[in-house]
Amino acid sequence: MLTLLLSFTGYLLPDDQARLLAVTVGTNMARARLSLDTKAPSLDVGMTPYNDVRFGLLGGSIVDANALLRSYIWHCIAFPSSLPSS
Numbered sequence: 001m002l003t004l005l006l007s008f009t010g011y012l013l014p015d016d017q018a019r020l021l022a023v024t025v026g027t028n029m030a031r032a033r034l035s036l037d038t039k040a041p042s043l044d045v046g047m048t049p050y051n052d053v054r055f056g057l058l059g060g061s062i063v064d065a066n067a068l069l070r071s072y073i074w075h076c077i078a079f080p081s082s083l084p085s086s
Contacts, residue, residue: 002079009075012068023063023071027054 008026012019031054058067 002082006075006079009071009079012071013075019068020063023058023067027057027063027067030054030057 008022012022031052055061057070059070060066
């Protein structure tokens with residue numbers, strides 16, 4: 001799982017339009033996968049667009065420079081620090 005996350009966040013590093021679309025798709029997939037979507041009919045736990053998983057991953061409600069900076073920090077600091085030391 002860690003390799004998948006590192007690969008995905010590494011894909012977001014080049015400065016082009018594809019990374020904006022990848023962040024949008026990736027965060028929407030995380031929200032749908034974790035079943036915390038506000039549109040999920042079977043799960044009503046008070047989730048709004050401002051307190052769900054997508055908001056936590058983006059650091060806001062839209063994909064902008066802050067979201068891309070957050071993915072860079074995940075790639076360079078958070079995920080490598082969670083690797084087991086040998």
